[in-house]
Amino acid sequence: MVNRENFSFSDLENWLNEQRVTEIECLVPDLTGVARGKILPRLKFTEDRGMRLPQAVVAMGVTGEFPEEGPYYDVISPTDMDMHLRPDPTTARIVPWAIDPTAQVIHDCYDKDGQLVPFAPRSVLRRVCDLYAAKGWNPVVAPELEFYLVARNTDPDMPLKPPIGRSGRAETSRQAYSIDAVNEFDPLFEDVYAYCETMGLNVDTLIHEVGAGQMEINFFHAHPLGLADEVFMFKRTVREAALRHDMYATFMAKPIAGEPGSAMHVHQSVVDKDGRNIFSNPDGTASKEFYWFIGGLQKYIPAAMALFAPYVNSYRRLVRSNAAPINIQWGTDNRTVGIRSPLASPQARRIENRVIGADANPYVALAATLACGYIGIEQQIEPTPECKGDAYLGDFQLPRSLGEALELLRHEKDLQQVLGASFVTVYSEVKEIEYAEFMKVISPWEREHLLLHV
Incomplete structure (x- = not known):
């Protein structure tokens, strides 16, 4: 088993060579825990060592919806700015069910000034640690x-x-x-x-x-x-x-x-x-x-x-x-x-x-x-x-x-x-739209007990 505790980018490159990896799943966990990101060819991943995604990608609800207004946009720019995603070499793993040799690497989210995006889940855990x-x-x-x-x-x-x-x-x-x-x-x-x-x-x-x-x-x-x-x-x-x-x-x-x-x-x-x-x-x-x-x-x-x-x-x-x-x-x-x-x-x-x-x-x-x-x-x-x-x-x-x-x-x-106040704001606003979506659904219980009795 590979010791990844102090895995560097050079270690990662050597490991990718040993595993003959041809594709990389570049992952970032969103607020729901869903794996967002892109799949890159090995050469593209090695050249760029990262990628960009809109900030809101890690800050959407489980339904894929975003708030339309409110405090959410006091934290996340309404201009849909990019995050800069940097791979964490210690997270590199083979994707064992893939047909071609494929690796998965979890990325951290940074803003244009090189600071961790505070509402990304991995950033929040890093902050507490x-x-x-x-x-x-x-x-x-x-x-x-x-x-x-x-x-x-x-x-x-x-x-x-x-x-x-x-x-x-x-x-x-x-x-x-x-x-x-x-x-x-x-x-x-x-x-x-x-x-x-x-x-x-x-x-x-x-x-x-x-x-x-x-x-x-x-x-x-x-x-x-x-x-x-x-x-x-x-x-x-x-x-x-x-x-x-x-x-x-x-x-x-x-x-x-x-x-x-x-x-x-x-x-x-x-x-x-x-x-x-x-x-x-x-x-x-x-x-x-x-x-x-x-x-x-x-x-x-x-x-x-x-x-x-x-x-x-x-x-x-x-x-x-x-x-x-x-x-x-x-x-x-x-x-x-x-x-x-x-x-x-x-x-x-x-x-x-x-x-x-x-x-x-x-x-x-x-x-x-x-x-x-x-x-x-x-x-x-x-x-x-x-x-x-x-x-x-x-x-x-x-x-x-x-x-x-x-x-x-x-x-x-x-x-x-x-x-982090910005994380709590984004998280709360996202959960509010999920709750609003749920309230649009009429459940079988309501039809069974309320349809003819109230």
């Missing part, structure tokens, strides 16, 4: 990403269904942690693991989650930027592999009614320049920073929910069902809370944010959860007493809709300062 670095700290994260395998569905009006496995039958019951249920899709997962190995993605454990056709993949802990890149690439990978086996892979937060939603649980810790986990004291007890980080999450998660739960569908997952958190309680080895501290050695002490949905942009979600913890340490925010019982018996402490979440985000100045 730089705040930690200025303190002599290195944040460490490990995402656990849930997703569903579903049968092909080309009609949006039809509900999704579990796919057919090797047995010729679809799952009709919940098979949490079942090895045989995972084996139903062995040919697919053999491709997924082969693709991940070719790409050098550091995936760890694969398990069957609670829902019918619901899976979870765990990533080894690492620096947030590199892991966000890997989650971004993994989503592309598993969707491509599923298509080749006549099914879909979806990261919707709540794709199937009556089944649990899908989350992206994020384990996070912070180490100092000597590699010491600052969440633990020398005697092994939990440090003040550990509690302050939790306090920051508790205070700011409600305002960050539009970043953790970015779509109208996201809030269908957050229900009192023992499958997703409904509040910001914290506890040790307690899966009913939104903020969990797993049992671990002092050096491995960490905090798990269980609120984030699988549909969240990994760059934005990691930036936001680390921002909450950072502010908690900076402001020395004390957490509430630990929840030792069933947190589902408590009150809802999270916004119940995207509209409510956006309102909280707009008014939270501390988060805006850490994430």
Whole structure:
């Protein structure tokens, strides 16, 4: 496996030669997490080492729409100015499903003055990581990403269904942690693991989650930027592999009614320049920073929910069902809370944010959860007493809709300062047009219950 930690442009050129690459997929993640960009011939990529795209390419909604007016254009020029995209050599990977030798390289977005475009998702995560670095700290994260395998569905009006496995039958019951249920899709997962190995993605454990056709993949802990890149690439990978086996892979937060939603649980810790986990004291007890980080999450998660739960569908997952958190309680080895501290050695002490949905942009979600913890340490925010019982018996402490979440985000100045006011403005405006588009659609529930009864 290639060590990309200090990969330079000359290293990249040598690697492209070794792999006999003829085309480059030049990628930039947009606010949704969609891979935008261009496909360039190898020679063109080598000559230019970058490309240009309009600024709004990374700042559109999931429907492909842009705001027509308002604060959005106080940040993004209405003249549709270009961004200058520069490749990050450390992100270079082979595209294992391509017919011709093809590489994919993630790019950073810069303006004409050579400054990072502040509303690009990768820029936001870089900004937060730089705040930690200025303190002599290195944040460490490990995402656990849930997703569903579903049968092909080309009609949006039809509900999704579990796919057919090797047995010729679809799952009709919940098979949490079942090895045989995972084996139903062995040919697919053999491709997924082969693709991940070719790409050098550091995936760890694969398990069957609670829902019918619901899976979870765990990533080894690492620096947030590199892991966000890997989650971004993994989503592309598993969707491509599923298509080749006549099914879909979806990261919707709540794709199937009556089944649990899908989350992206994020384990996070912070180490100092000597590699010491600052969440633990020398005697092994939990440090003040550990509690302050939790306090920051508790205070700011409600305002960050539009970043953790970015779509109208996201809030269908957050229900009192023992499958997703409904509040910001914290506890040790307690899966009913939104903020969990797993049992671990002092050096491995960490905090798990269980609120984030699988549909969240990994760059934005990691930036936001680390921002909450950072502010908690900076402001020395004390957490509430630990929840030792069933947190589902408590009150809802999270916004119940995207509209409510956006309102909280707009008014939270501390988060805006850490994430960047321009990013929060662009993100909020884009989400507003998505919400407006959703409100134009009349659902089957409305026709069933309101048509003849009101």
